[in-house]
Amino acid sequence: MSVERSTRVPFKEGHFSKIEKCYDEKKQITGDEVGLDNRTKGKVRDQYVYPNSIVLVTTDRQSGFDRSLASVPYKGAVLNQISNFWFDKTKHIIPNHIISVPHPNVTVGMKCTPFPIEMVVRSYMTGSTDTSIWKNYQSGVRNYCGIELPEGMTKNQKLWDVLFTPTTKDEHDRPISCEDIVSEGFMSKADLDYCKSKCLEVFKVGQEWASKRGLILVDTKFECGKDKEGNIRLIDEVMTPDSSRYWIKETYSERVENGQEPENIDKEFLRLWFRANCDPYKDEVLPEAPRELVCELSRRYVGLYEIITGEEFGFGNQDEKDIKDVIEKEAK
Numbered sequence: 001m002s003v004e005r006s007t008r009v010p011f012k013e014g015h016f017s018k019i020e021k022c023y024d025e026k027k028q029i030t031g032d033e034v035g036l037d038n039r040t041k042g043k044v045r046d047q048y049v050y051p052n053s054i055v056l057v058t059t060d061r062q063s064g065f066d067r068s069l070a071s072v073p074y075k076g077a078v079l080n081q082i083s084n085f086w087f088d089k090t091k092h093i094i095p096n097h098i099i100s101v102p103h104p105n106v107t108v109g110m111k112c113t114p115f116p117i118e119m120v121v122r123s124y125m126t127g128s129t130d131t132s133i134w135k136n137y138q139s140g141v142r143n144y145c146g147i148e149l150p151e152g153m154t155k156n157q158k159l160w161d162v163l164f165t166p167t168t169k170d171e172h173d174r175p176i177s178c179e180d181i182v183s184e185g186f187m188s189k190a191d192l193d194y195c196k197s198k199c200l201e202v203f204k205v206g207q208e209w210a211s212k213r214g215l216i217l218v219d220t221k222f223e224c225g226k227d228k229e230g231n232i233r234l235i236d237e238v239m240t241p242d243s244s245r246y247w248i249k250e251t252y253s254e255r256v257e258n259g260q261e262p263e264n265i266d267k268e269f270l271r272l273w274f275r276a277n278c279d280p281y282k283d284e285v286l287p288e289a290p291r292e293l294v295c296e297l298s299r300r301y302v303g304l305y306e307i308i309t310g311e312e313f314g315f316g317n318q319d320e321k322d323i324k325d326v327i328e329k330e331a332k
Contacts, residue, residue, distance in 0.1 A: 009272055010120075013105070015299070015313070015315070018315050019074065019298045019299060020170040020295055022074065022298075023294060028059075028071040029057075029059050029060045029076050029105055030059055031046040031057055031061070031290060034057065034323055034326060036048060036324065037245055041299045043061070043063035043066075043068070044058065044059060044062075044063055044076075044079070045057060045058050045236075048331075050330060052111070053108050053109065053110065053111060053330060054108075054109050054110070054112075055106060055107070055108055055326075055330050056106070056108075057105055057207060057323055057327070058077070058079045058080040058106075058107070059076045060073060060074065060075045060076045061076075062075065062270065062297070063242075064129075064270065064274065065271070065274065065280035065281055066173075066281075068298075069270060069271075069274060069287060069289060070289040070294050071294075073294075073295070074240075074298055074301070074302060074313075074315060076104075077313075077316065078302060078304070078305045078313070079237060079242055079291070079301075080101065080105050081305060081309070082105065082238075082240045082308060082309070083239075084101045085142075085205065086202075086238035086239045089209070090202045090238070093198055093201050093205070094202065094224075095233050096235065096238075097109035097110045097233045098110075104314070106323055106326050111228065112226060112235050113225050113226050114235060114236075115186070115187055115191070115195070115224050116168065116186050116187075117165070117166050117168060117181055117192075118169055119166055119195055119221065119222040120167055120219065120220070121164055121199055121220055121221075121222070122159065122163045122218070123158065123161075123203075123207070123217075123219045124158065124164070124216075124218045125137065125157050126155060127219075128272060128275055129271070131167050131173050131175050133149075133165060134156075136175065137149055137153060138155075142213060145165040145166060145175045145176060145178075146178060147163055149251075156256050156262055157256070161201060161271045162207075162322060164178070164199070166178070166181060167221075179273060191232065195222075195224045195232065195302070198224075198234070202234070202238070202239075203217070203220060203239075204316075206244075210246065211249065211273075213307050214250060215246050215248065215249055215265070216248075216252060216262075217239065217246060218245035219245050220243055221244075222236075222238065223235050223236040223237075241265060241304050242266075242267060244266060246265045246304060247265075248263035248264075248265070251263050257330050264300075265300045265304040265307075266300070268298065269293075270289065270294075273293060274287075
């Protein structure tokens with residue numbers, strides 16, 4: 001399995017040996033060995049609920065197509081710390097749920113009731129999942145989330161505007177219009193209008209910041225919820241490579257003009273590999289992602305962290321016992 005390594009993602013070679021060692025020694029953080037009873041397991045994050053807070057553990061599990069695809073070294077620490085970076089940078093726009101980040105993989109947050117809607121924001125015609133704008137357009141959909149799409153659009157082209165394209169969080173997610181969100185009782189119009197406005201504003205900050213660092217923030221999903229006082233807060237994760245697509249700005253135009261996929265620093269190329277090697281929605285057993293691909297994905301994640309934050313990634317100790325100690329302190 002040959003994986004293209006982007007030379008435009010700054011990365012120290014000594015880092016890669018740490019990634020390979022973590023992979024070979026199976027030191028990825030899965031969440032399974034924390035060993036506490038009050039765990040609620042999500043696709044990537046595990047939750048531990050206490051009277052005054054909720055503890056979120058971002059693991060190295062890699063999800064896609066509503067499935068577990070792989071375990072990627074250091075991915076959880078990257079996601080958690082990139083989220084914290086964006087939460088801090090956008091807290092003047094919308095309050096968030098952060099109380100503290102006591103460990104690279106752990107966030108202590110306020111207890112909030114999530115809205116049952118993912119606030120998806122898009123600026124390019126792309127995607128490989130069944131809810132994505134490109135997959136729907138490719139199958140003939142021209143009214144997507146209540147938005148009329150013109151004929152003749154092509155994959156990966158820039159949209160005429162930044163679009164708000166929410167999806168439900170049902171057993172099988174589905175694109176939904178703002179009008180239907182209100183009429184079907186998912187959210188009130190006032191709450192939806194507020195969330196839409198703030199998510200678009202946060203996305204704009206992300207795009208401008210990414211552009212200055214040679215990246216294109218293509219799309220992302222946000223989640224919002226209400227705290228016990230009824231205040232709407234930004235929750236979960238913000239503009240991570242799991243919830244977003246990031247492309248290399250310098251090569252975007254040339255690659256698209258030549259019919260190539262944009263250089264990406266997110267999990268899209270892992271999804272594309274599974275699309276090419278199985279039916280990830282229907283096959284009962286999925287093939288194992290190649291070692292080279294998983295390690296390259298880790299390299300891109302760590303590289304993205306360093307591009308966005310301007311700081312060198314701290315690999316630290318991949319030990320779930322440390323996470324258990326942090327959670328138990330929160331419980332006291």
